[in-house]
Amino acid sequence: MRGRNVFMQSLVAHGVEHMFGNPGTTESPLIDSLADYPQINYVVALHEGVALGAASFYAQATGKTAIVNLHVAPGLGNALGMLYGALKANSPMIVTAGQQDTRMRLRDPLLGHDLAAMAAPVTKWSVQVERADELGPILRRAFKVANDPPCGPVFVALPIDVMEQETDVPPAAPDRLYRAARPDPEGVAEATRLILAARRPVMVLGDDIGRGGAAEAAVKLAERIGAAVWVEGLRHHASFPTAHRAFRGALPFDAAAIRTALDGVDLVLLAGGPFFEEVWFAPGSAIPEGAKVVQVEAAYPRLGYNFPLDAGLIGDPLAALKALQEVVAGTASADYAAGATARLAALDDLKQTEAAAQAARVKKSWDRTPMSMARAMAEIRAATPGDAVLVEETITANQDLARSFDFARPGDYLSGRGGGIGQGLAGAIGAKVANPHRPVLAISGDGSAMYSIQALWSAAHHDLAIVFVILANREYRVLKHNLDIYRQRFGVLSNKPYAHMDLGNPDLGFVEMAQGMGVAATRVTRGEALRGAVEAAFKSGKPHLIEALIEGKR
Missing domain, CATH: 3.40.50.970 (Thiamin diphosphate (ThDP)-binding fold, Pyr/PP domains)
Structure with a gap:
């Protein structure tokens, strides 16, 4: 079959329902093939940045791998700002762009450029398909890399002649990958010991809590330990119910202001985010002096990246928060439970005070x-x-x-x-x-x-x-x-x-x-x-x- 058929059938095999794009001449093989694959809906945009931004939010809203179709070097360039946002958002995406005929590579053709090099700084993996035999294996790997935690965009350049080449290498079926790792029991035990020793704990939640279906587990843990809950200043999701009495809002954008917001806490539980994205320099750490730090992440790159940890857990956020909640429930003393209840009551009073202040602000x-x-x-x-x-x-x-x-x-x-x-x-x-x-x-x-x-x-x-x-x-x-x-x-x-x-x-x-x-x-x-x-x-x-x-x- 031809390369373009391998490409389209790979998408179908991986359950793709929508493609976001802005077509051009080098995308002709892909666009011409869409009529043969009516199960894939093409969402057309007038600018490549709009197509990529829409795809990123689609990926966030569904948890599915979004597919984007861009047009050669200027089109990819138009989308790079949104691609940066998708990388920061950890959106699982495969971004494609049509490339000029490889037989013209030495002639510096119109609109030609090294597309893989352009995309590399803002993607997890960037590659050009050099022959039709590579299409199936590259797409299989692209879906895998885009969804390996932390998720993110992958770029694949599709030369027009490669899409028309014949190949005997078929499209690959999707891998069955079970990524929801359970946290180390010893780590859970140590994190629990630190939590139970705290008298003013706080939780700071990132988007992985919302994306990973762990919001309910976060609520149960916060209620169990009587913790105030903050979220990142920039966030893609509501990872904690905002009306809940423990919810305090979004943290500011410099270390000193974050430290002030967390003033007086003796334990900070970070879960599911980069922590912290600052705008302005301020000296010192965002973590208050003397506070213990526990961090829960799905992947190693984030764990302990910016702060020294007293306990760090690698594991699926849902599994990790559930494990912490269960162990705390089984080991907390009556005095600790009473303290947690008192902390929640104080947070409820604070919530009511802030609601009254906002009502007064609206009235004024x-x-x-x-x-x-x-x-x-x-x-x-x-x-x-x-x-x-x-x-x-x-x-x-x-x-x-x-x-x-x-x-x-x-x-x-x-x-x-x-x-x-x-x-x-x-x-x-x-x-x-x-x-x-x-x-x-x-x-x-x-x-x-x-x-x-x-x-x-x-x-x-x-x-x-x-x-x-x-x-x-x-x-x-x-x-x-x-x-x-x-x-x-x-x-x-x-x-x-x-x-x-x-x-x-x-x-x-x-x-x-x-x-x-x-x-x-x-x-x-x-x-x-x-x-x-x-x-x-x-x-x-x-x-x-x-x-x-x-x-x-x-």
């Missing part, structure tokens, strides 16, 4: 024009169905969003990793493909939205009922905050304006842009109109964009 800013971020989030939350999936890229409105919405399960919330903007609108496409029967709400800042605005066309083209809410403050507000922080941290005395950080003159017209790509749109300028606009958008059953004008930096 309720009548502002343009509307406040706090009111915008309250109105959107009131109009959003309880079973909705929220795709979030609000950045400076993130705290108001977190205090307004409750996320009970990991699949209820999706956001981006790595810090690159534009992931929200693109990610909403993948989230809706993954959740065709659930309402999907995408909330994005206006600056972020412009990085992947072409996603609106894909939503219309594939009739994806997504409600897009663009928070339009007409500025890069986060950059203004960061400029203030830079000046403060580096002693820069300045009353200069925020140069090049405003998005006016002319104002961006998101309603007009959406309508030009086939998406119905509404502009909301006052808070009292936002709730009704969001409700109507959901009821329409069609993609709909709402441009909500909100206040800028005060």
